[in-house]
Amino acid sequence: MTDERRQSILEHLEEFRWRIVKSAIALVITSIVAFIFRDWILDVLVQPYRDIGGDGELIALKPTEAFGSAMRLAFFGGLLLASPVLLYQLWGFINPALSKTERRWTIPIVGALVVLFVGGVLFAYWVLPRGLEFFASVLDVEFRLQITEYLKFVTLFLLVFGLSFEFPVFLYAAAAAGIVSSEKLAGGRRWAVTIIVIVAAVVTPTGDPYTLLLLSVPLYLLYEITIWLIRWTLRK
Numbered sequence: 001m002t003d004e005r006r007q008s009i010l011e012h013l014e015e016f017r018w019r020i021v022k023s024a025i026a027l028v029i030t031s032i033v034a035f036i037f038r039d040w041i042l043d044v045l046v047q048p049y050r051d052i053g054g055d056g057e058l059i060a061l062k063p064t065e066a067f068g069s070a071m072r073l074a075f076f077g078g079l080l081l082a083s084p085v086l087l088y089q090l091w092g093f094i095n096p097a098l099s100k101t102e103r104r105w106t107i108p109i110v111g112a113l114v115v116l117f118v119g120g121v122l123f124a125y126w127v128l129p130r131g132l133e134f135f136a137s138v139l140d141v142e143f144r145l146q147i148t149e150y151l152k153f154v155t156l157f158l159l160v161f162g163l164s165f166e167f168p169v170f171l172y173a174a175a176a177a178g179i180v181s182s183e184k185l186a187g188g189r190r191w192a193v194t195i196i197v198i199v200a201a202v203v204t205p206t207g208d209p210y211t212l213l214l215l216s217v218p219l220y221l222l223y224e225i226t227i228w229l230i231r232w233t234l235r236k
Contacts, residue, residue, distance in 0.1 A: 019089045026085040027078050034077025041073045045154050048128040049145065052136060058147035069147045076155045080121065087113045112169050116222075120165030124158045127214050131157070134210045157211075160203050164219060168226040175230040182231040185223070192223050 034041060046058065060066050079086075088110050174180045185192070200215040 016093060019093045023082070023086050023089045026082045026089075029078075030081035031074045031078030034081060035070065035074035037077065038070050038073045041077045042069075045073075045151065048125070048132055048154075049150070051129040052133045058145050058150055060147050062148075065146075065148050069151055072148075072151050072155065076151075076159075079159075080118075083117055084110070084114045087117070109169060109173065112172075113166055116165045116169065117162045120162035121158045123165070123218060124161030128154065128157060131211055131214065161215060164200070164203060164215060165222065167219070168222045168229075171223070171226045172230060172234075175234055182227045182234075185227045185230070189223075193220060196220055196223070 049058075060069070091110050091113075171180070171185065175182070175185075196219045197212070197216050200212050200219065204211045204215055
């Protein structure tokens with residue numbers, strides 16, 4: 001390996017290290033902010049439970065459970081607040097490998113990633129009461145929830161939807177790079193439906209048919225919207 005090649009790899013690793021450091025700093029700061037507002041975040045996350053008729057009172061069965069739940073709330077809130085910075089750092093690491101023309105897409109792509117992530121989280125929050133109602137109706141039992149299990153379920157539910165909603169950006173980027181076209185994507189609708197359903201089945205935190213449907217339908221609609229955007233903006 002030449003010295004120039006070795007130096008290039010070391011520079012790339014150094015760049016990666018600093019991207020991680022910046023992301024970590026942003027996440028720590030936003031997590032501290034979220035910890036300060038942990039009671040408000042908890043109230044927001046518990047609201048879907050109240051919407052289905054629950055009293056909103058979550059129970060803790062261990063002495064350290066409340067503290068652990070507060071840390072989970074801080075991390076979850078910090079992750080949401082830091083998402084623009086994290087996505088920008090991720091794209092910034094990829095950016096040097098792109099051409100000058102492709103780099104012009106940095107701001108729009110990062111913006112689209114943030115909007116889709118937040119949109120996915122908000123959509124998940126909107127359908128969450130329906131999911132909880134479905135689970136509560138399976139058996140005729142008193143529906144009392146443990147705070148740790150509830151927060152694990154809710155935060156994972158929201159994050160899965162948020163991350164899943166990101167895939168149109170990667171399809172669009174692939175089309176911009178000439179890897180796929182709107183015609184190919186339109187012709188592969190059957191495969192797209194199959195893949196979407198499989199992925200939704202794997203990533204959904206519950207694995208039940210109701211949640212699978214709630215995730216699969218909007219993902220397929222985003223697939224169709226992406227085809228339209230590629231056709232009308234990239235002319236491909």
